[in-house]
Amino acid sequence: MRSGNKLIYGLGIALFSTLLVACSASNSSQGNGSNGVQESSVKLNTESQFPIVAEGEELTLSIMAPGMGLAEWDDMQTLQDYMKQTGITTTYVTPPNADFPTKLNLAFAADDLTDIIYGAGSNTLTSAMEIDYGAQGILVALEDYITPEIMPNFTKLAEEDPNLLKSITTPDGHIYSLPFVPRNGTAIWYQQPMWYNGEWLDNLEVTELPKTTDELYDLLVRFRDEDPNGNGQKDEIPLTDVEMNGTRLWLMGAFGIKVKGIQEDDGVVSYTPISENYKAFLQYMNKLYSEGLLDKEVYSQSNDQKQAKGQKNQLGLFNDYYSFFTTGRTEKEALNDPLFQPLTSEVSTEAVIAGSPRLSRGAFALTHKNPSIEASLRWVDYFYSEEGAKYLEQGPEGVYWETATNKDGEEVRVYTPEVDLDDTESFRGKITPAYGLVTPNIVIDHEPIRKNADEEPDTTFIDWVVNETEEKMTPAAEVPFPLLYLTKEENDKVATNATDLATYTEEMEAKFITGVTSFDEWDKYVQTIESMGVEEYVATYQTAYDRWAAN
Known part of the structure; x- marks a missing residue:
């Protein structure tokens, strides 16, 4: 790297x-x-x-x-x-x-x-x-x-x-x-990305990824109807997720929403679940669900069940840290599964996704x-x-790694004989505290340690992932709300509302998407949230943001 x-x-x-x-x-x-x-x-x-x-x-x-x-x-x-x-x-x-x-x-x-x-x-x-x-x-x-x-x-x-x-x-x-x-x-990743099934794209001769919500809809219809996995059965699931926890973030971006909750835009703080943009997102997802383009088990399946479908080659678009975690393919095969391209829509003509504050x-x-x-x-x-x-x-030289000279006379790092090459991380976790913890340090991409001096480290996959990130995510990534502190009084104010708001909006999101609740109830939904003190909730975060911005 x-x-x-x-x-x-x-x-x-x-x-x-x-x-x-x-x-x-x-x-x-x-x-x-x-x-x-x-x-x-x-x-x-x-x-x-x-x-x-x-x-x-x-x-x-x-x-x-x-x-x-x-x-x-x-x-x-x-x-x-x-x-x-x-x-x-x-x-x-x-x-x-x-x-x-x-x-x-x-x-x-x-x-x-x-x-x-x-x-x-x-x-x-x-x-x-x-x-x-x-x-x-x-x-x-x-x-x-x-x-x-x-x-x-x-x-x-x-x-x-x-x-x-x-x-x-x-x-x-x-x-x-x-x-x-x-x-x-x-580092810009806010959460796990979404990936397309590259084999399906090849079978359908798709050469350009969707860039709008309409184009994504058309592709998902093709995933549903044109047997992209080639087994002669209508078992394809165009889009899947577990409780919308991955898809939500990526598809809300097409409607100008970075997160479901508190968001800042040009210095103005808002609560996105009562916005018209969020309503448009829900209507789009309801359309996908009602037409069999979004997995009918999206609110009932586990991550293991989602991955089992992926290993049967039933999924067209899905989220995971890397695509092969879901598909069961190799890293080399995963190079053919492109990263999701952030979308635009009639509601939002500029692509945006949530970016990490790093x-x-x-x-x-x-x-x-x-x-x-x-x-x-x-x-x-x-x-x-x-x-x-x-x-x-x-760690220090001689424990996890040692210096060796390759055939070109260059000094490189190779694993010491004590390291199990099939499980290098377990050994590393025994020699350093920087393993699974939020440690005080920077994280950068290092040249990987080699198995032997003359073996060129294969960084093809991670280089490709980083390139996909730089091309597609980085230009559209915006931090939804800065990492800041609330005062004790402010924290007490928002704590009263936060859990109730999250619980209610999650429940209603599922009902709107699955059609259990009609969009005729939208105004009633907004009024309910307003009655839960959302105005003071937003005002508190606005005050905290203004203080942060003025620092």
Whole structure:
């Protein structure tokens, strides 16, 4: 795979950080952004990146993180090697991943916290928790330390993406956690894509994918009527899904809707399930359902049942991470299954799909127990560089990989003899914490490790996927609503309505699409949602968006 773009260094972010800190200081008595935490007397190395502590100094940092079950963190060679590089000893509390949310809450309640909370993710270390524990001084404010001197790699990322700092800054002006930052070729994916059955397209001599909802309808009719799987039976299912969880996002885009819920367009926040655009989407899907173009079992089947149909070559258009997960074909055969082309319609003449904000919060936080904030942030900053991200993912030389020279005299990475070439990921999960967790680092596309020095790594499939993404998704992708924080009061307001709104709209979506409820009931449906407090719900998000945009 190709390496990611080099990050451009500049001083603009330093000025931004200075302004942010000044603003924060004027609104908080937590001077220096450290919540009153006293820095360790341990001297740090200021001459080079490693070691972090000065010669002869000792520092130990405790880390709480979810355990994935493949290895104890004490035994992970990547962490062992990093201790040698940094001069910092790290100890670990790693309850099983399933138990981690409970254990973390108990640790907060008893003030039995480690110095660092690592890999929690925003579902466990929630935005409300960050705000609450940050205000109490239990979590450390980090913004003063995001400087070229202390965190040069993260500072570069923040300069490259101005939304990054805005998206991790709480309403009180502080930053209490660092994010996971994907920057690889498919990072723009909001969810699993949709794929066409390339074999069917070939059999029907389709040479150009649909670009409008009318063209898609015509193709689905052909899928239904012209026996594209060639078995002489009318067993084709033109379009399938499981509860519309994949199709919804992609086909709503044809009607100018990025998500079913809160959406921002040109600074205006709206609730899409009561829009005329959403009604047009439902009418289109009802047409597909009533004419046998959308799977009649869309609301009753499991993902396994969907995939079973795919392996019988019964599906024309479907969603999955990769098409061969559904069809059971090989990667090579999947190269013939094109990615869905975003559509336009009479309602929306510009193709749009939901795009990922390309970061996840809650990956790294410091508690008031931490003895050296600066050392801790220098410890994690390395992983926000290309070199550091590769190190975190693949470990030090001699464990998961080793250097070999190919026939052209070039040095390449090959798997060590200890790695099972049929299950490389299980081995990797034993040597590094960057396995199945929301870890604090960037993710970029690296040159893959080879089985032997002279074997050219076959990146054909992933290169094709990235190219399909760049050609079709990237031009149409827009973040539906920025990643931002609500205040405690705002969160309390929307929490009251969010579950009821989601439950009702999901129920009614199914009824409208399947024809159980007539579109003559649309006005009544809208009035019901309005009676559920949707106006205040939208206004709350509008306020939060305006604050985020002005940051």
